[in-house]
Amino acid sequence: xxKNYLLTPGPTPLxxxxxxxxxxxxxxxxxxxxxxxxxxxxEDLRYVFQTKNDVFILASSGTxxxxxxxxxxxxxxxxxxxxxxxxxxxxxxELCAAYEIHAEVIKVEWGKAVDPVLIKEKLKDSKPKIKAxxxxxxxxxxxxxxxxKAIGEVVRNTEAVLVVDAISGIGAIDLKTDEWTCDMVxxxxxKGLMLPPGLGFISVSPKAWKLIEVSRCPRxxxxxxxxxxxxxxxxxxxxxxISLIIALRAALGMMKQxxxxxxxxxxxxxxxxxxxxxKALGLSLFxxxxxxxxVTAVCxxxxxxxxxxxxxxxxxxxxxxxxxxxxxxxxxxxxAHMGFIEEFDIILAISCLEKVLAKMGYSFQLGVGVGAAQKxxxx
Amino acid sequence: xxKNYLLTPGPTPLxxxxxxxxxxxxxxxxxxxxxxxxxxxxEDLRYVFQTKNDVFILASSGTxxxxxxxxxxxxxxxxxxxxxxxxxxxxxxELCAAYEIHAEVIKVEWGKAVDPVLIKEKLKDSKPKIKAxxxxxxxxxxxxxxxxKAIGEVVRNTEAVLVVDAISGIGAIDLKTDEWTCDMVxxxxxKGLMLPPGLGFISVSPKAWKLIEVSRCPRxxxxxxxxxxxxxxxxxxxxxxISLIIALRAALGMMKQxxxxxxxxxxxxxxxxxxxxxKALGLSLFxxxxxxxxVTAVCxxxxxxxxxxxxxxxxxxxxxxxxxxxxxxxxxxxxAHMGFIEEFDIILAISCLEKVLAKMGYSFQLGVGVGAAQKxxxx
Numbered sequence: 070x071x072k073n074y075l076l077t078p079g080p081t082p083l084x085x086x087x088x089x090x091x092x093x094x095x096x097x098x099x100x101x102x103x104x105x106x107x108x109x110x111x112e113d114l115r116y117v118f119q120t121k122n123d124v125f126i127l128a129s130s131g132t133x134x135x136x137x138x139x140x141x142x143x144x145x146x147x148x149x150x151x152x153x154x155x156x157x158x159x160x161x162x163e164l165c166a167a168y169e170i171h172a173e174v175i176k177v178e179w180g181k182a183v184d185p186v187l188i189k190e191k192l193k194d195s196k197p198k199i200k201a202x203x204x205x206x207x208x209x210x211x212x213x214x215x216x217x218k219a220i221g222e223v224v225r226n227t228e229a230v231l232v233v234d235a236i237s238g239i240g241a242i243d244l245k246t247d248e249w250t251c252d253m254v255x256x257x258x259x260k261g262l263m264l265p266p267g268l269g270f271i272s273v274s275p276k277a278w279k280l281i282e283v284s285r286c287p288r289x290x291x292x293x294x295x296x297x298x299x300x301x302x303x304x305x306x307x308x309x310x311i312s313l314i315i316a317l318r319a320a321l322g323m324m325k326q327x328x329x330x331x332x333x334x335x336x337x338x339x340x341x342x343x344x345x346x347x348k349a350l351g352l353s354l355f356x357x358x359x360x361x362x363x364v365t366a367v368c369x370x371x372x373x374x375x376x377x378x379x380x381x382x383x384x385x386x387x388x389x390x391x392x393x394x395x396x397x398x399x400x401x402x403x404x405a406h407m408g409f410i411e412e413f414d415i416i417l418a419i420s421c422l423e424k425v426l427a428k429m430g431y432s433f434q435l436g437v438g439v440g441a442a443q444k445x446x447x448x
Numbered sequence: 449x450x451k452n453y454l455l456t457p458g459p460t461p462l463x464x465x466x467x468x469x470x471x472x473x474x475x476x477x478x479x480x481x482x483x484x485x486x487x488x489x490x491e492d493l494r495y496v497f498q499t500k501n502d503v504f505i506l507a508s509s510g511t512x513x514x515x516x517x518x519x520x521x522x523x524x525x526x527x528x529x530x531x532x533x534x535x536x537x538x539x540x541x542e543l544c545a546a547y548e549i550h551a552e553v554i555k556v557e558w559g560k561a562v563d564p565v566l567i568k569e570k571l572k573d574s575k576p577k578i579k580a581x582x583x584x585x586x587x588x589x590x591x592x593x594x595x596x597k598a599i600g601e602v603v604r605n606t607e608a609v610l611v612v613d614a615i616s617g618i619g620a621i622d623l624k625t626d627e628w629t630c631d632m633v634x635x636x637x638x639k640g641l642m643l644p645p646g647l648g649f650i651s652v653s654p655k656a657w658k659l660i661e662v663s664r665c666p667r668x669x670x671x672x673x674x675x676x677x678x679x680x681x682x683x684x685x686x687x688x689x690i691s692l693i694i695a696l697r698a699a700l701g702m703m704k705q706x707x708x709x710x711x712x713x714x715x716x717x718x719x720x721x722x723x724x725x726x727k728a729l730g731l732s733l734f735x736x737x738x739x740x741x742x743v744t745a746v747c748x749x750x751x752x753x754x755x756x757x758x759x760x761x762x763x764x765x766x767x768x769x770x771x772x773x774x775x776x777x778x779x780x781x782x783x784a785h786m787g788f789i790e791e792f793d794i795i796l797a798i799s800c801l802e803k804v805l806a807k808m809g810y811s812f813q814l815g816v817g818v819g820a821a822q823k824x825x826x827x
Contacts, residue, residue, distance in 0.1 A: 129512065389479065
């Protein structure tokens with residue numbers, strides 16, 4: 070017998086309602102039955118994205134949706150701004166390079182949030198003018214949340230559009246797409262939306278559509294003009310990932326029932342509890358300021374290899390958390406508190422972490438982490 | 449109560465084993481557990497594709513895999529050859545146009561297979577030299593199967609690579625990737641592989657890799673060099689569509705157990721039975737020569753609107769077949785016999801077709817279609 074618990078920042082665990090939907094017999098996509106589903110999820114995505122804009126569903130991972138943003142908005146030779154504060158911020162720069170788009174890069178120390186003033190200055194000073202600002206809501210690799218509201222304020226009155234990679238974050242923490250003037254918001258299915266991976270999402274503002282009209286990057290599968298024509302007829306340009314969309318309906322239904330406010334409060338509480346536990350255990354957060362409410366990155370204690378820690382928790386006890394990515398490999402571990410995860414999942418994860426830390430020779434009082442988390446949840 | 453029967457050329461019905469796999473709790477993709485699955489399906493895909501080449505799994509629909517073929521093989525300004533005998537052949541030309549690749553087009557009358565001699569001549573005469581030949585195994589829109597073996601023979605000793613869209617066909621009819629020297633074979637999950645849509649597949653020969661090395665089309669999500677680096681470490685460059693890959697393992701397991709020969713025989717028998725039934729009903733095939741063993745396109749009898757026929761079968765009786773696409777809308781209907789479909793599904797579909805034809809005033813002897821199919825299955 071082995072019971073598995075998943076606390077990784079994507080994929081996140083699936084609710085039984087989603088598993089059930091995934092198992093349903095397949096529907097044909099060019100039928101009124103599927104069109105009704107597509108209409109419903111497109112509307113419900115607007116609720117979760119907090120937008121009146123169209124939200125497109127792509128059969129791709131989140132990276133596919135990021136590529137869709139780049140190739141639809143700008144043209145080879147254009148100048149854009151990318152914010153790199155981790156592995157996923159760097160992906161924007163890599164995508165731009167692939168399409169010969171000149172990216173001005175703001176390099177942010179890993180573990181810190183970007184200062185919106187730096188974006189403001191780049192937008193003012195850069196020649197030629199910056200056409201788009203590519204940012205990240207939650208930098209999953211470092212556990213940082215950027216202040217998209219403040220960034221929206223500095224981008225709003227310029228000619229540039231604001232693009233937000235909210236792959237980690239949508240449906241877990243607040244992102245007011247319209248109020249904060251985010252012109253494109255990207256997401257994926259396997260995070261806050263509690264689904265398996267395989268769907269990408271992208272919302273498009275009227276300001277973004279104007280750029281799309283004149284963009285000359287080559288594209289076909291990810292072309293948003295084709296997608297728009299199809300969506301206006303409640304259709305998709307290519308065969309959609311039907312089962313995942315049926316499951317999306319189930320997940321969005323659950324989210325609407327709880328309401329975004331309650332969801333955000335739950336995530337904040339789990340994050341607070343996790344951070345309190347780490348502090349009680351004498352561990353330091355990798356991102357002490359701007360710590361994300363969807364994933365907590367924790368520095369390895371002296372002499373503890375986080376790769377081994379993560380492996381032992383997973384292979385010996387069935388509790389899967391994440392190690393460090395790229396330059397943080399072996400240096401941090403990451404506990405996700407996002408999607409279909411709640412209070413007692415956090416408690417069990419901390420308990421397992423304590424068990425393995427103790428076995429690895431780290432010195433602390435067993436139970437202090439769990440106790441600190443319990444105190445937050447009780448309060 | 450409404451029982452649904454699906455006989456469409458994608459998606460095709462799901463076996464219970466696939467539904468069950470789809471419903472499983474999610475695995476994290478960067479774990480030895482998932483790596484074992486990835487290794488197994490990559491090997492089993494080689495069996496189904498009849499190849500020793502790498503077969504890559506993309507989180508996309510089949511069209512995404514077609515785009516991957518184009519953008520990895522050639523460069524803007526290159527000359528290629530596309531064969532257009534229906535909606536899906538035209539997609540190759542559209543993809544090339546999107547990337548400013550010059551496509552010489554062989555236009556084949558819809559309902560006919562391409563004459564390989566025409567390809568041979570184009571390869572000989574075209575200046576600049578043709579770098580790639582983009583073809584279709586089964587043109588789903590017309591119900592035609594092209595002679596890929598013969599095309600392989602004319603392409604083999606040229607500098608051009610042969611690319612085959614086998615989205616409809618793989619795992620249903622014979623396609624000997626290596627023996628017929630198909631340099632890239634594209635497929636999708638929702639046809640012969642009996643899965644929901646959301647996975648694209650692409651096999652790559654050593655001859656194709658040489659072109660990939662020098663191709664200058666921009667790409668990121670669909671970059672095969674990145675995919676190859678990851679696959680060599682039993683990994684994927686971006687988050688894979690985990691649930692669909694778990695389900696793929698189940699489907700491929702079933703296919704290996706039956707064996708390709710038995711699968712091809714079953715499909716041929718179903719196609720023969722369907723064609724015999726149509727003939728007995730006095731209906732004519734849209735593709736009397738080169739008729740595909742995965743889908744049969746049938747011309748509408750005088751005075752019968754196939755859109756209405758398909759809608760009535762589906763909405764009144766729960767039997768979903770397909771209408772005509774693009775210029776064939778209203779003119780043909782299509783019965784799929786592909787994937788998890790067998791003898792008695794064909795019988796019930798013909799029986800439902802007879803019922804609706806009779807109600808629509810078409811004159812024939814009730815039961816002759818069913819009887820003709822039964823005769824084929826008994827033989």
